[in-house]
Structure formats: C-alpha cells, structure tokens
Amino acid sequence: MEFDIVIVGGGLVGASLAAALKSSRLKLALVEGQSLPTESEEIKEDDWDSRIYAVTPGNAEFLEQCGAWQKLDLSRVQQVEEMRIFGDSGAELDFSAYQVGASELTFILESRLLQRALWDGLQQQDNLTLFNPARCSELTWHPEAAHLKLQDGREIKAKLIVGADGRDSWVRHQAGMAETPTPYHQHGVVANFSISKSHHGIACQWFKPDSILALLPLPGKRVSIVWSVSPERSAELLALPQEELCAQVSTASQSILGEMQVITPPSAFALRVLNLAHITKPRLALVGDAAHNVHPLAGQGVNLGFRDARQLAEVLLGTISDCGDINLLRNYERARREDILSMQLTTDALKHLFINDNPLLRTLRNLGLKTTNQITPLKKMLVRHALN
Numbered sequence: 001m002e003f004d005i006v007i008v009g010g011g012l013v014g015a016s017l018a019a020a021l022k023s024s025r026l027k028l029a030l031v032e033g034q035s036l037p038t039e040s041e042e043i044k045e046d047d048w049d050s051r052i053y054a055v056t057p058g059n060a061e062f063l064e065q066c067g068a069w070q071k072l073d074l075s076r077v078q079q080v081e082e083m084r085i086f087g088d089s090g091a092e093l094d095f096s097a098y099q100v101g102a103s104e105l106t107f108i109l110e111s112r113l114l115q116r117a118l119w120d121g122l123q124q125q126d127n128l129t130l131f132n133p134a135r136c137s138e139l140t141w142h143p144e145a146a147h148l149k150l151q152d153g154r155e156i157k158a159k160l161i162v163g164a165d166g167r168d169s170w171v172r173h174q175a176g177m178a179e180t181p182t183p184y185h186q187h188g189v190v191a192n193f194s195i196s197k198s199h200h201g202i203a204c205q206w207f208k209p210d211s212i213l214a215l216l217p218l219p220g221k222r223v224s225i226v227w228s229v230s231p232e233r234s235a236e237l238l239a240l241p242q243e244e245l246c247a248q249v250s251t252a253s254q255s256i257l258g259e260m261q262v263i264t265p266p267s268a269f270a271l272r273v274l275n276l277a278h279i280t281k282p283r284l285a286l287v288g289d290a291a292h293n294v295h296p297l298a299g300q301g302v303n304l305g306f307r308d309a310r311q312l313a314e315v316l317l318g319t320i321s322d323c324g325d326i327n328l329l330r331n332y333e334r335a336r337r338e339d340i341l342s343m344q345l346t347t348d349a350l351k352h353l354f355i356n357d358n359p360l361l362r363t364l365r366n367l368g369l370k371t372t373n374q375i376t377p378l379k380k381m382l383v384r385h386a387l388n
Contacts, residue, residue, distance in 0.1 A: 099383055172286060
C-alpha cells in the first residue's frame with residue numbers, strides 16, 4: 001500500500017493534521033492503536049474526563065477549519081475571560097481578554113470531547129485511509145520512500161511519515177532522535193471538583209516555593225486542577241481520602257471557590273522538558289509531544305501541538321513537489337522553532353524561579369508579578385500572544 005503521507009498517532013494533534021489536509025490531493029493514511037469512538041457512545045452529563053485542555057482562540061479557529069469545533073457540545077466547553085496569578089508573598093497578576101477587545105482568553109474542554117469530534121470527521125474523509133486499531137512494528141527509511149510495517153504484517157510505503165505518537169514517540173526513537181528528556185522531578189496531579197461558589201469564568205494559579213496549583217473553570221460549578229508537586233507529595237495526594245484531598249486543594253487555593261467535592265478521582269503524570277535539535281529528517285516530521293515537551297504551568301502543550309499541525313499543513317498544502325523532501329520539511333521546522341523554544345524557555349524559567357525557596361528570588365519573582373501587573377501595554381502584549 002502506497003501513500004503520500006502516513007500519520008502515526010491519531011491523538012488530538014495527529015487527527016487535526018489529517019483533518020487539515022482533507023482538501024488536498026494528497027493520499028493520506030493514519031495509524032492509531034486505540035479504537036475510534038462512535039457517535040452512539042454518549043457522554044453522560046455527570047461524567048467528566050480528567051484530561052482537560054485549554055485551547056486558545058487561534059487554535060479553536062484552526063479546529064473549526066478542520067470541521068471539529070462546530071461538532072462540540074458547547075455546554076461542556078467553558079470560556080475563560082480572565083486569569084489571576086498569585087505569588088507567594090501577596091503579589092498578584094491579572095489578565096483579561098477585554099484588555100485587548102477579545103471575548104475570551106482560552107477555552108477549557110475535555111480531551112475525549114475534542115477527540116471524538118475530530119475522529120468523527122476522519123471517518124468521513126475521502127482522501128484518508130484509517131488503520132485502526134493497528135500498531136507499528138518496523139520503520140525504515142529509503143531515498144524514495146519510508147517503509148512502515150504493522151504488527152499484523154501489513155506493509156505501507158509513504159513519501160512522508162509524520163510522528164504524532166506522543167511524548168514517548170516510537171517514531172522518534174526509530175528515527176534515531178535519541179535526545180533524552182530532562183525530568184523536572186515533579187508530577188502533575190489532575191482531578192475535577194464540584195464547587196459551591198461560582199468561578200465566573202476565571203482561571204487561577206498559585207505559585208508557591210514547593211508547588212504550582214492551577215484551577216481551570218469547567219461548565220457550571222466545576223473546576224479542574226493541575227497541581228505540580230514533588231513525586232513524594234504526589235503520592236501523598238493520590239493516597240488521601242477524597243474529603244482530605246478537597247480540604248488540601250481548598251487550603252492551597254485560599255478557599256476562593258467554597259466547598260469542594262471530587263467528581264473525577266486524581267491521577268498524576270511525570271513532568272519533563274524535551275528539546276530536540278531537529279524535528280524533521282528526510283521523509284520524517286514530528287508534531288506535538290513527539291516533537292517537544294514543556295512544563296504544563298502555562299497550559300500550552302497541546303496548543304504548541306496544534307500550531308505544529310497548522311504550520312505543517314500549510315507547508316504541505318502549498319507544495320506540488322515531493323512532500324517528504326527535506327528542504328520542504330525544513331521550512332516547517334524553521335517556522336516552528338521560535339514558538340517552541342520561547343515556550344520551553346519561558347515555562348522552564350518560571351518553574352525554576354518559583355519552585356525555589358531562595359529569599360532573593362522570592363523577592364524578585366513577587367516584585368516581577370507586581371510590576372508586570374502595573375504595566376498595561378506589557379500585559380496587553382502578553383494577552384495577544386496567548387490568544388494565538
């Protein structure tokens with residue numbers, strides 16, 4: 001079987017890339033190990049996914065162009081109009097969408113909600129062949145094509161392989177991109193809660209010497225947390241009775257949302273940063289977490305991935321030559337380098353600045369929050385950047 005492009009990984013980023021290429025003349029294939037959901041699998045009103053993402057307005061527009069955003073149940077999507085950031089010495093920084101004439105800073109929604117909307121479109125896409133569920137076993141590169149073998153024995157040739165298979169990317173390892181991720185020695189603890197006070201569409205974040213806690217508003221009186229803590233603290237939080245977990249989250253968040261009750265049990269994942277020297281090779285391009293890992297404190301991991309998909313689709317749609325040519329793929333890599341690096345450097349610097357009990361750094365970081373909050377043009381610039 002021969003294709004122009006084979007995308008390995010049908011998660012949010014891989015699926016969005018396939019959808020973005022639906023109008024092309026390219027012959028596409030997507031290989032995904034998990035079974036695709038069906039429309040008949042209804043999501044119950046009181047059943048919430050613990051995997052929550054913040055999607056920027058720019059990426060929401062991209063997903064609408066992909067045909068997915070308009071399929072979402074918007075009653076399960078929460079607009080964030082304001083964000084409040086608290087330092088550990090009383091300093092505060094506020095961002096508002098209205099400062100730049102926007103209606104929202106970001107949208108908070110469940111991973112599975114968006115995944116289903118994307119996959120629903122893929123099953124109707126004329127220029128796409130789905131290998132699902134299917135797993136890869138061998139991948140080799142040759143001058144004219146890449147050869148991919150599946151575990152069931154089927155063999156596929158492609159002018160271009162796109163690795164969209166996540167942070168532990170099999171494709172990346174097969175390509176010999178052996179850079180080792182740098183661990184942050186932190187875990188991100190995630191869970192969803194019901195609350196007694198309205199969040200008013202405001203996201204909040206607390207920077208403390210030993211942790212970073214983010215509260216992301218969900219529809220109704222619900223919130224999702226991402227609490228970046230040490231592995232030891234993570235284990236403690238996961239082992240707590242629900243009532244005690246609620247009490248500790250409430251205390252850490254200054255009880256601003258009133259009483260809390262767990263609606264999605266907590267889980268945790270290790271945090272790390274991955275910076276690759278290159279995200280392309282002849283007949284290979286990486287996107288999403290396969291291409292880069294960042295600290296979740298800015299909620300930008302999936303947004304970087306969507307911008308990868310946007311840029312790669314733009315490059316591929318504009319070519320009439322070999323879509324696996326390295327010169328073409330380097331255009332994609334160059335276009336993405338600044339965005340990826342700036343996000344990695346920013347989140348890494350913030351993590352090391354705030355997860356630190358050095359008295360001098362404590363003074364500087366809180367002074368920085370307070371000063372930034374008083375400089376309106378700077379705040380507007382930061383908000384505009386966050387909307388992309």
